[in-house]
Amino acid sequence: MNQTQDIIAMNKKYTYFSWMAQETANPIAVEKAKGIYFWDYEGKRYADFSSQLILTNIGHGDERVNNAIIEQMKQVHYVQPNLVTKVRGELGKALAEVTPGDLNKAFFTLGGAEAIENAMKMARMYTGKQKIITRYRSYHGGTFAAASAGGDPRRIPIEPGVGWIIHMHDPYSYRSPIYRHCSPEEGDMILCDLLEETIQLEGANTVAGVLLEGYSGSSGVIAPSTPAYWKRVREICDKYNVVLIADEVMSGFGRTGKWFGIDHYGVVPDIMTMAKGLTSGYLPLGAVSTNEKIAAYFEKNMLACGLTYNAHAVSCAAALATIKIYHEDKLIQNAADLGQKLKHKLQLMYEKHPSIGEVRGVGLHWCIELVKNRKTREEMSEWNKPMSKPMLELSSYLRSNGIAAFVRWNQVYICPPLCINEAQLDEALAIYSKAFEITDKYVLN
Numbered sequence: 001m002n003q004t005q006d007i008i009a010m011n012k013k014y015t016y017f018s019w020m021a022q023e024t025a026n027p028i029a030v031e032k033a034k035g036i037y038f039w040d041y042e043g044k045r046y047a048d049f050s051s052q053l054i055l056t057n058i059g060h061g062d063e064r065v066n067n068a069i070i071e072q073m074k075q076v077h078y079v080q081p082n083l084v085t086k087v088r089g090e091l092g093k094a095l096a097e098v099t100p101g102d103l104n105k106a107f108f109t110l111g112g113a114e115a116i117e118n119a120m121k122m123a124r125m126y127t128g129k130q131k132i133i134t135r136y137r138s139y140h141g142g143t144f145a146a147a148s149a150g151g152d153p154r155r156i157p158i159e160p161g162v163g164w165i166i167h168m169h170d171p172y173s174y175r176s177p178i179y180r181h182c183s184p185e186e187g188d189m190i191l192c193d194l195l196e197e198t199i200q201l202e203g204a205n206t207v208a209g210v211l212l213e214g215y216s217g218s219s220g221v222i223a224p225s226t227p228a229y230w231k232r233v234r235e236i237c238d239k240y241n242v243v244l245i246a247d248e249v250m251s252g253f254g255r256t257g258k259w260f261g262i263d264h265y266g267v268v269p270d271i272m273t274m275a276k277g278l279t280s281g282y283l284p285l286g287a288v289s290t291n292e293k294i295a296a297y298f299e300k301n302m303l304a305c306g307l308t309y310n311a312h313a314v315s316c317a318a319a320l321a322t323i324k325i326y327h328e329d330k331l332i333q334n335a336a337d338l339g340q341k342l343k344h345k346l347q348l349m350y351e352k353h354p355s356i357g358e359v360r361g362v363g364l365h366w367c368i369e370l371v372k373n374r375k376t377r378e379e380m381s382e383w384n385k386p387m388s389k390p391m392l393e394l395s396s397y398l399r400s401n402g403i404a405a406f407v408r409w410n411q412v413y414i415c416p417p418l419c420i421n422e423a424q425l426d427e428a429l430a431i432y433s434k435a436f437e438i439t440d441k442y443v444l445n
């Protein structure tokens, strides 16, 4: 066995892989990474077009973050959560500055699912109510209640899950039957009316929160057609004393060309969850930011949340350095500018490739749905089923040509680090285009 095979064999023998039957794992052994690229042990280069799990926003191997981590390690690596460090307070302040409205106080976790768990607990404590309404096509993490909250099929193995999650339908104008007989704008409003009806039917005195991804991520980058959707959701939450929680774990920190996905809609949630881009993956960290009203409530009432690694000093240092880089390198503006260009380039791709059914996204956050037939919209691979032959061929073409992309069912994602430039983007898009020639062959006329 060569070195690569040794590494893979040891990993497969002694460690588990997520969300799969273990024998199907087919990992790349990564030796090093820099900027938008990583390399395997044979020296093969991959462009990181999924930003790993949509988090390496500032790119790999940034010395500024590495140094901040080392400096913090030298000073103090950890204190228990009821002691404080300078960096924890500075990070809290930096988050208050970039989050919308009066989301001014943060509780730190180690990742996204923990942030969701604690956000739901806070909403329940604050309102004294129990139920949380979420969307079917969403993902909020793999822990028990977070997995129940996600509507994504990754929740199905733990069903019935927690009893206080209620799922509602998504603003998925391309496929949802709600949009079949009306315009996308009308469909959005019907969904809002249904949300209000759901709250009434469940009992307004039992609904604590509505939890939505600030901008939908791994469920297919499904966005409402106008900001009116979010404005109406905000009004409904206010009317029934329901806490609006925006999950920005994936869509936060510039991914969509704004600091947070919800910033596209001009709406301020009561609670926001963050992780991933908060540190760009240099170290694990998540956060739950709350508005002033909720913060005031917890001045007098116990915050029944706690984690050994709450506000880990070294993770906080990584986050603070990462946030500085978003500012210094103008990465969010880069995502917005390249996003405009990408939109145009993907439109051209749509015109060229009959297997492309719909292209959705903003900033550097895009999903392409592949279909066998544009009229019937029959998927190139069925939802929640093993990938079809055409999708497997497409996925293996991308990988063998040095593009590490997220491919799921009939969906292909384009989510590179925000430090990418246009030439790098074009180089990768030429390979994506060749890959779509494969699926084009499976189009039924």
Ligand SMILES: Cc1ncc(COP(=O)(O)O)c(C=O)c1O
Residues within 6 Å of the ligand: 053, 111, 112, 113, 114, 116, 139, 140, 141, 142, 213, 217, 218, 247, 248, 249, 250, 251, 275, 276
């Ligand atoms: C929107 C969203 N929320 C929460 C999570 C869970 O984050 P983590 O995997 O860090 O627990 C994810 C992970 O992909 C996510 O996309």
